[in-house]
Amino acid sequence: MKKILVANRGEIALRIMRSARKMGIKVVAVFSEADRNAPHVRFADEAVCIGPPPSNRSYLLGDKLIEVALSLGAEGIHPGYGFLSENAAFSQKVQDAGLIFIGPDPYAIEIMGNKLAAKDAVKSYDIPMVPGTDTAIANIQEAEDIARKVGLPVLIKAAAGGGGKGMRIVHKEEELGEQMERAVSEAQSAFGDGSVFIEKYIASPRHIEIQVLADAHGNVVHLFERECSIQRRHQKVVEEAPSSILTPEVRADMGQAAVMVAKACRYKGAGTVEFLVDEQLNFYFLEMNTRLQVEHPVTEMITGVDLVEQQIRIAEGELLPFRQEDLHIKGHALELRVYAEDPYDNFHPSIGTLSVYRRPKGEGIRVDDGFDEGMDIPIYYDPMIAKLITYGETRNAAIHRMLEAIEDYHIEGVATTLPFGKFVCEHEAFTSGQFDTHFVQQYFNLEALKESNREEGYYAALLALRLYTENKRRLHVPDVGGSNWKYFR
Ligand code: MV4
Numbered sequence: 487m488k489k490i491l492v493a494n495r496g497e498i499a500l501r502i503m504r505s506a507r508k509m510g511i512k513v514v515a516v517f518s519e520a521d522r523n524a525p526h527v528r529f530a531d532e533a534v535c536i537g538p539p540p541s542n543r544s545y546l547l548g549d550k551l552i553e554v555a556l557s558l559g560a561e562g563i564h565p566g567y568g569f570l571s572e573n574a575a576f577s578q579k580v581q582d583a584g585l586i587f588i589g590p591d592p593y594a595i596e597i598m599g600n601k602l603a604a605k606d607a608v609k610s611y612d613i614p615m616v617p618g619t620d621t622a623i624a625n626i627q628e629a630e631d632i633a634r635k636v637g638l639p640v641l642i643k644a645a646a647g648g649g650g651k652g653m654r655i656v657h658k659e660e661e662l663g664e665q666m667e668r669a670v671s672e673a674q675s676a677f678g679d680g681s682v683f684i685e686k687y688i689a690s691p692r693h694i695e696i697q698v699l700a701d702a703h704g705n706v707v708h709l710f711e712r713e714c715s716i717q718r719r720h721q722k723v724v725e726e727a728p729s730s731i732l733t734p735e736v737r738a739d740m741g742q743a744a745v746m747v748a749k750a751c752r753y754k755g756a757g758t759v760e761f762l763v764d765e766q767l768n769f770y771f772l773e774m775n776t777r778l779q780v781e782h783p784v785t786e787m788i789t790g791v792d793l794v795e796q797q798i799r800i801a802e803g804e805l806l807p808f809r810q811e812d813l814h815i816k817g818h819a820l821e822l823r824v825y826a827e828d829p830y831d832n833f834h835p836s837i838g839t840l841s842v843y844r845r846p847k848g849e850g851i852r853v854d855d856g857f858d859e860g861m862d863i864p865i866y867y868d869p870m871i872a873k874l875i876t877y878g879e880t881r882n883a884a885i886h887r888m889l890e891a892i893e894d895y896h897i898e899g900v901a902t903t904l905p906f907g908k909f910v911c912e913h914e915a916f917t918s919g920q921f922d923t924h925f926v927q928q929y930f931n932l933e934a935l936k937e938s939n940r941e942e943g944y945y946a947a948l949l950a951l952r953l954y955t956e957n958k959r960r961l962h963v964p965d966v967g968g969s970n971w972k973y974f975r
Contacts, residue, residue, distance in 0.1 A: 490564055509798060709789050
């Protein structure tokens with residue numbers, strides 16, 4: 487391909503364009519009226535305004551994106567994450583227009599978009615799954631039978647759901663009927679599909695996912711895991727690679743299982759297979775995300791593989807340039823998602839202008855962002871400002887770099903989740919690696935946040951310095967020999 491269109495905005499649009507340009511491919515940006523001056527627009531070789539700010543009048547207009555690609559002579563479309571990235575119909579339309587969709591075929595997107603279809607597709611491959619049903623529950627009787635078989639508590643999930651939407655925990659058998667009815671009607675109104683299924687509830691799991699790459703010729707490799715257990719209300723906050731709990735054996739087994747999941751749906755491109763891991767390191771297949779993920783940089787840092795470059799090469803029909811045995815983990819990487827949300831005010835969205843925006847820089851620090859100083863954070867889209875990624879030889883080194891980078895990240899005009907990141911990286915449960923998906927719920931509160939972000943001393947020193955410099959002529963500070971104060975004159 488000589489030119490591709492990036493059907494996205496913000497940090498991921500920039501991220502994709504950088505790899506494409508490195509490969510000598512021209513890039514077309516699309517933008518809404520809210521993103522006229524955005525960095526992804528300025529970075530691109532060509533840019534086209536596709537509509538007003540709301541996503542459903544701009545970034546979600548598949549036909550328009552295809553039309554723009556065709557009119558400018560782009561040969562492929564990269565969807566990024568979110569928006570149309572997991573829309574099977576869009577993938578199909580792109581192909582029907584004679585363009586290359588930089589991602590999997592509609593078939594794989596469709597199957598993995600439905601949790602029951604996904605379970606069905608992988609069931610002949612010996613992939614561990616949470617005990618429960620692998621078909622939609624038809625009636626209360628069936629639900630009760632399953633609950634009795636696997637034991638309470640159980641979790642009711644929507645087949646069309648994902649990311650925690652429409653899940654219900656049931657602790658007592660007498661609640662099962664009522665919760666079932668609610669789950670079905672919720673799923674029906676949220677997804678237009680009321681099918682639900684039941685799984686045994688894994689009480690203290692870790693959320694660990696495996697990155698896979700599959701070429702169009704049936705070759706599939708995995709690029710190890712990302713630990714994503716630190717999340718708040720199903721929104722990931724800190725991710726890392728590798729996970730500090732996996733043994734080489736479990737890692738290899740999970741990797742192998744992920745490769746089989748990809749093979750089961752004839753996957754092509756970069757994908758992520760999600761697992762729950764319990765305290766005994768049993769792992770269970772949850773779902774597959776058929777896109778490039780937000781947290782892909784931690785995998786890039788520990789493997790040295792440019793995942794976007796591989797996506798593009800795979801889409802062009804190239805063979806994978808490495809075999810499984812060529813891939814190794816080197817070092818440790820962390821990612822903190824920096825949102826324009828106020829952790830001191832219940833993570834309320836904080837809209838405004840980035841009056842000060844200075845990135846941390848240095849060895850082992852990567853910032854993937856889509857904003858510059860002076861820009862407004864638009865209210866129409868995801869409130870993520872940036873991803874702060876740090877790398878070190880060891881987990882401790884990566885954590886320390888993260889704490890230093892948080893200190894060196896200067897953002898004013900909007901509240902951000904940087905202080906929350908500091909809280910996490912300093913917490914004993916995090917530094918020791920002893921945490922699960924309940925970390926935030928278990929340890930986070932306003933007092934703890936304030937405790938880890940005490941700045942009174944810093945501000946007292948700043949105030950003292952200012953009072954001193956303002957009044958030094960009147961103060962007649964004695965020149966005490968050996969004191970550094972004299973150099974302030
Ligand atoms: C579970 C579970 C416990 N047991 N399934 C939430 C998102 C969706 N992808 C699956 N999720 C869960 N499924 C069983 N059988 C606990 C969760 C879960 C969770 C999973 C990953 C990361 C964060 C989570 C937070 C709460 C619940």
